[in-house]
Amino acid sequence: xxxxxxxxxxxxxxxxxxxxxxxxxxxxxxxxxxxxxxxxxxxxxxxxxxxxxxxxxxxxxxxxxxxxxxxxxxxxxxxxxxxxxxxxxxxxxxxxxxxxxxxxxxxxxxxxxxxxxxxxxxxxxxxxxxxxxxxxxxx
Numbered sequence: 001x002x003x004x005x006x007x008x009x010x011x012x013x014x015x016x017x018x019x020x021x022x023x024x025x026x027x028x029x030x031x032x033x034x035x036x037x038x039x040x041x042x043x044x045x046x047x048x049x050x051x052x053x054x055x056x057x058x059x060x061x062x063x064x065x066x067x068x069x070x071x072x073x074x075x076x077x078x079x080x081x082x083x084x085x086x087x088x089x090x091x092x093x094x095x096x097x098x099x100x101x102x103x104x105x106x107x108x109x110x111x112x113x114x115x116x117x118x119x120x121x122x123x124x125x126x127x128x129x130x131x132x133x134x135x136x137x138x139x
Contacts, residue, residue, distance in 0.1 A: 019101065019107075019110075021050070021097065024050060024097050024100075024101070024114075025050055027110065027111050027114045028048065028050055028095055028114055028118065030111070030115075031111075031114045031115040031117075031118040031119075032048060032118060034115060035118065035119065035122065039122060039126070042079070042122060042125060042126055043122070045091060045125075046074075046076065046091040046092065046093055046122070046125050047090065047091065047092045047093070048092075048093045048094075048095070048118070049092060049093070049094050049095070050094070050095050050096075050097055051094050051095075051096055051097070052096065052097050052098050053069065053096055053097075053098050053099065054069065054070065054073070054094075054096060058073060058075075058094075069096060069098070069099035070096060070099060071095065071096055071099050071100050071103075071113065071117045072093060072094060072095045072096060072117040072118070072120065072121045073093070073094050073096075073121065074091070074092070074093050074121040074122075074124035074125050075091070075092045075093075075094070076090060076091030076092055076125065077091065078124060078125055078126065078127040079125065079126055079127050080126070080127025081127065091125055093118070093121040093122065093125065095114065095117055095118070095121075100113060100114060100117065116137075116138050116139075119138040120133055120138045120139060123136070123138060
């Protein structure tokens with residue numbers, strides 16, 4: 001079996017954690033509420049949404065193969081790359097409920113990973129690269 005890309009997981013059709021979409025969104029809300037200042041202020045400039053799985057377009061853009069998935073993705077322009085003469089592009093963090101639920105069956109572990117995923121994708125919005133996110137423990 002070939003090595004998986006970092007952050008990728010194998011996916012089942014239904015997460016094992018047993019949470020409803022509303023309960024999962026509550027986990028996301030708690031993760032957002034736990035983001036410390038000054039980073040929490042950055043959340044005013046980025047939408048955070050929950051989807052079951054990546055769209056076909058997201059799968060193509062991320063280079064996901066069959067059965068591969070991600071926990072989250074930041075789409076937009078990071079603060080370090082944005083220029084004043086650019087058109088405003090909506091920034092969005094998407095968390096993928098099925099992949100997270102499949103890989104983290106235990107409620108406490110799932111809640112922890114949702115928070116790590118929020119921080120990881122927020123880090124991308126702030127212009128932090130993968131290696132630095134790894135050093136910070138949000139990978």
